[in-house]
Amino acid sequence: MRPSLATVMSPRPWEAGLVQAAVDTGLVRLLARCYNPVDLPIVDAVVAGSEVPWLTVDGIRRWRRAGIAVVGMFPLGDRPAIEMFCRAEVDQLFCDRADPLVILRAVRDLVSPRLPTERGSLNRGRTAGTHR
Amino acid sequence: MDPLGDVSGGDVSGWPEGGRDRLHGHPDLDALGRRLRLEMDETLRAEQYAARVSAQRRSTIRDRFLLAEDRAESLNVEVVDGSDIHGTIAAVGADHIVVVHHGRHCWVALQHVVAVRRPTP
Numbered sequence: 001m002r003p004s005l006a007t008v009m010s011p012r013p014w015e016a017g018l019v020q021a022a023v024d025t026g027l028v029r030l031l032a033r034c035y036n037p038v039d040l041p042i043v044d045a046v047v048a049g050s051e052v053p054w055l056t057v058d059g060i061r062r063w064r065r066a067g068i069a070v071v072g073m074f075p076l077g078d079r080p081a082i083e084m085f086c087r088a089e090v091d092q093l094f095c096d097r098a099d100p101l102v103i104l105r106a107v108r109d110l111v112s113p114r115l116p117t118e119r120g121s122l123n124r125g126r127t128a129g130t131h132r
Numbered sequence: 133m134d135p136l137g138d139v140s141g142g143d144v145s146g147w148p149e150g151g152r153d154r155l156h157g158h159p160d161l162d163a164l165g166r167r168l169r170l171e172m173d174e175t176l177r178a179e180q181y182a183a184r185v186s187a188q189r190r191s192t193i194r195d196r197f198l199l200a201e202d203r204a205e206s207l208n209v210e211v212v213d214g215s216d217i218h219g220t221i222a223a224v225g226a227d228h229i230v231v232v233h234h235g236r237h238c239w240v241a242l243q244h245v246v247a248v249r250r251p252t253p
Contacts (some may be wrong), residue, residue, distance in 0.1 A: 052180065
């Protein structure tokens with residue numbers, strides 16, 4: 001089963017590249033490119049960049065509590081962005097120059113083991129990883 | 133008096149410690165740092181809005197069908213002969229879509245699509 005994914009709309013090239021890769025490969029079902037937090041549908045995972053002005057630690061924690069896996073994207077060398085994502089305990093971190101296919105496969109791997117189980121109790125025991 | 137004006141009313145919740153982290157050095161730099169951060173947030177908001185507008189302007193009807201396929205969405209597809217084809221978008225090809233309704237598959241050329249509507253609830 002293909003996991004469902006949403007991205008947070010971003011002016012940075014990584015987001016358009018990720019959307020294009022999702023469309024081209026079909027690795028995930030891309031349900032939305034969110035402009036506002038309220039645009040986020042029920043999804044398995046969301047990918048958001050630190051450049052999004054409304055992205056907060058509390059917001060990311062709310063998503064995770066709802067059972068949504070969160071992948072954070074940061075510009076190379078942006079320590080405050082990395083610290084913000086670490087405080088929010090995102091499921092995975094990527095530098096925004098990462099290959100979109102690597103990100104999509106990470107999303108699939110993050111989500112796939114938990115698809116058959118009940119949502120909301122699935123993130124326990126996981127630790128965030130960082131790819132640069 | 134703060135020579136840079138009051139910048140405490142802005143939304144700094146996205147910043148470390150709610151924007152209260154201080155620049156090390158002269159205390160006046162604290163207000164300057166907050167102001168710069170708020171201006172940066174304004175710039176980021178404008179950039180995000182521009183990204184949305186740009187994405188909308190570049191989108192095609194095929195993009196909309198791809199989204200419908202991923203969402204398993206039911207749509208009414210009006211074609212050139214005036215008829216409506218209702219069903220779930222099961223697949224999107226390079227030049228066609230596949231609409232499924234009650235197990236029946238219908239292949240529609242993208243160039244024959246006139247309008248797409250969500251079914252009225």
